[in-house]
């Protein structure tokens with residue numbers, strides 16, 4: 102029988118250190134299988150991979166050079182090649198769930214918790230320049246305000262966010278100030294390789310980088326942070342990961358569909374203030390008039406991104422802080438602080454008056470859990486239980 106230390110070593114082998122796998126392996130196992138979620142991690146850490154507009158629409162990161170050095174980084178970092186959740190949790194949080202808890206000496210009482218590992222949960226609302234943020238942020242403005250605190254207090258020197266142009270096409274930005282953060286507030290429901298913004302931040306000389314993104318993007322960056330390989334990729338500069346809850350995302354075609362629909366009413370995308378998904382509808386809020394245009398989710402099913410079909414992570418289980426709208430009342434965000442740093446940021450933001458917090462009601466948290474379980478089931482073809 103293995104000793105505890107040997108069991109630990111055995112488990113670690115499942116997160117490979119150096120794989121002689123090139124882009125062709127990634128292409129065969131992820132891109133050709135149509136499970137690429139376009140997180141952008143492969144292209145963010147290798148100059149030889151590009152994701153331009155065309156490859157974005159096709160969900161096809163492309164190898165753009167003659168010779169592949171087969172260093173294995175893209176394969177090792179991609180969240181779709183292998184994703185040993187328990188081992189990643191062990192490395193990030195020092196704890197694991199029920200299936201692994203026996204093997205981890207310092208593990209707290211772990212349970213088959215569909216929300217993953219977390220220390221505390223709050224309903225959070227921005228207090229910073231409240232009127233100023235109103236109408237700009239998606240829910241409680243928790244993401245914008247927590248990052249504003251982290252920038253202002255020097256926890257971070259930058260935060261990679263996903264803004265949008267006039268036509269609601271997503272664009273990454275390296276935010277250095279509250280003004281930059283404010284300009285990127287609000288949800289963009291089209292798939293975009295936001296992890297590429299981390300590369301921009303490194304190129305701009307940032308040393309303490311925060312990142313806000315979707316669960317798949319957080320998975321990619323956690324693999325970067327936790328993998329052991331012989332290359333300098335700057336992973337020590339990635340300091341804080343804020344993950345968003347996510348049930349699904351849509352292809353760029355959604356914007357064309359919405360634009361055509363709005364045109365019939367003499368409206369256009371440039372006038373849209375906010376997109377939101379509530380129940381079974383996509384809600385499009387109109388700026389000046391305050392009107393809301395509704396499109397049933399059934400009508401836009403064909404735009405659901407193919408790479409989302411295998412996704413089992415609703416609440417960004419590997420983030421430092423996860424934020425979503427479900428679980429709290431209108432105008433508040435549900436926030437799960439998962440790591441020590443995540444909890445420090447939420448508490449610090451509260452102490453310095455950036456946010457106000459209250460308890461999340463058990464009923465609200467129950468709904469988040471049910472949705473998390475539903476996603477685990479649908480993403481694993483109906484096979485998974487709540488404990489994975």
Ligand SMILES: Cc1cc2nc3c(=O)[nH]c(=O)nc-3n(C[C@H](O)[C@H](O)[C@H](O)COP(=O)(O)OP(=O)(O)OC[C@H]3O[C@@H](n4cnc5c(N)ncnc54)[C@H](O)[C@@H]3O)c2cc1C
Pocket residue numbers: 237238239240241242243244245246261262263264271285286287288289290291292293295313314315345346347348349350351424425426427428434435
């Ligand atoms: C595609 C998508 C699907 C979502 N699905 C759900 C869901 O099913 N249930 C749920 O409860 N919540 C969901 N959310 C999260 C929710 O819409 C809010 O983002 C969250 O509640 C935070 O609100 P806030 O007011 O605190 O954020 P804000 O202060 O408004 O800040 C929002 C931040 O999100 C970032 N962002 C916006 N769009 C993207 C994007 N496409 N990719 C990466 N980063 C982005 C921006 O950089 C900004 O910093 C989803 C978000 C996205 C982007």
Ligand code: SF4
Pocket residue numbers: 122123124146147148149150164169170171172173174175176
């Ligand atoms: S050089 Fe490395 S990271 Fe880049 S494509 Fe080849 S194997 Fe992937």
Ligand code: SF4
Pocket residue numbers: 127131132136137138139140141142143144162178179180181294321
């Ligand atoms: S899932 Fe992310 S890392 Fe994997 S191939 Fe697609 S863009 Fe690259």
Ligand code: SF4
Pocket residue numbers: 138315316317318347348349350406408409412413414
């Ligand atoms: S459903 Fe999963 S794969 Fe799709 S955007 Fe959300 S986190 Fe990424």
